[in-house]
Amino acid sequence: MKLTSGLEAFWEAASKNYPEQVRPGGPLDMEIAMEKVLNPDCSDRFSKPSVRGWMSSIYPKTFDKRSTKIGALALTYKGLIQLKTPFDLALYTRLIWELQPKTILELGSLQGGSGLWFADQMSLLCEDPGHVHSFDLHTKCIHERAKHPLLTFHNIDLSDLAAFDGEMLTNAPHPWLVIDDAHVQIFSVFDYLNRRFLLSGDYYVIEDNPMKADKEMMDGLQLVERAGFLVDTYYTDAFGINVTCAPNAWLRKS
Numbered sequence: 001m002k003l004t005s006g007l008e009a010f011w012e013a014a015s016k017n018y019p020e021q022v023r024p025g026g027p028l029d030m031e032i033a034m035e036k037v038l039n040p041d042c043s044d045r046f047s048k049p050s051v052r053g054w055m056s057s058i059y060p061k062t063f064d065k066r067s068t069k070i071g072a073l074a075l076t077y078k079g080l081i082q083l084k085t086p087f088d089l090a091l092y093t094r095l096i097w098e099l100q101p102k103t104i105l106e107l108g109s110l111q112g113g114s115g116l117w118f119a120d121q122m123s124l125l126c127e128d129p130g131h132v133h134s135f136d137l138h139t140k141c142i143h144e145r146a147k148h149p150l151l152t153f154h155n156i157d158l159s160d161l162a163a164f165d166g167e168m169l170t171n172a173p174h175p176w177l178v179i180d181d182a183h184v185q186i187f188s189v190f191d192y193l194n195r196r197f198l199l200s201g202d203y204y205v206i207e208d209n210p211m212k213a214d215k216e217m218m219d220g221l222q223l224v225e226r227a228g229f230l231v232d233t234y235y236t237d238a239f240g241i242n243v244t245c246a247p248n249a250w251l252r253k254s
């Protein structure tokens, strides 16, 4: 889906109907925002991980609901636990609308709140909604209210790659959005899913671990780069450079 169509249509309509108002500084002058903030077609959108700086800007676990409402907003959905920052929720909404994923794989279900949120988002934002598959070792923690026709939970130990249901994954339609929020041998899981299943255009988001920016992460992102993935800065930098719990890790397969 081409996001710019809406922006171009706005610019055309405003220029045609209200030429005085689109002058620089005028009330309908959106040129700077469209060039630098809203425009998904900017030429430097995709970047190799190795040329990016690594300043992580937020630490979701430090959000404290006693001192700010951000914590309360970020950490539940429909009364269930959901460990996502408001920034990342907004970024996923944008990505799900732009990508129109047919399959979302979530690694790490916890209580099922985030899987439920992804399923709701998919049903709201996708013209032809697909399915969310959420994987966890501790599936007995999933709440009975985490139910949705587009959502299936799978019991799996992610440290055992052979435990993935290869047939299910082979048949899962693309494009895919994979979210690794389990933090279990993340680059082995990435390598396994990428080699066998991921296609050009699929997205892979690695939450939380990249904030450490340690040697394991640096080495891992070299693997990611060699595998042909680029950082999509339209997401990592939408709220400021790496204002996300997945710094440098909103990755698109070329």
Ligand SMILES: C[S@@+](CC[C@H](N)C(=O)[O-])C[C@H]1O[C@@H](n2cnc3c(N)ncnc32)[C@H](O)[C@@H]1O
Binding pocket: 081, 082, 083, 084, 106, 107, 108, 109, 110, 111, 113, 114, 135, 136, 137, 138, 156, 157, 158, 159, 181, 182, 183, 184
């Ligand atoms: C950070 S939580 C997931 C949070 C959830 N996605 C959310 O946004 O609310 C990490 C999850 O990884 C799961 N996990 C830990 N070790 C695992 C393993 N070896 N295999 C599968 N899941 C595992 C935990 O049970 C936990 O539910």
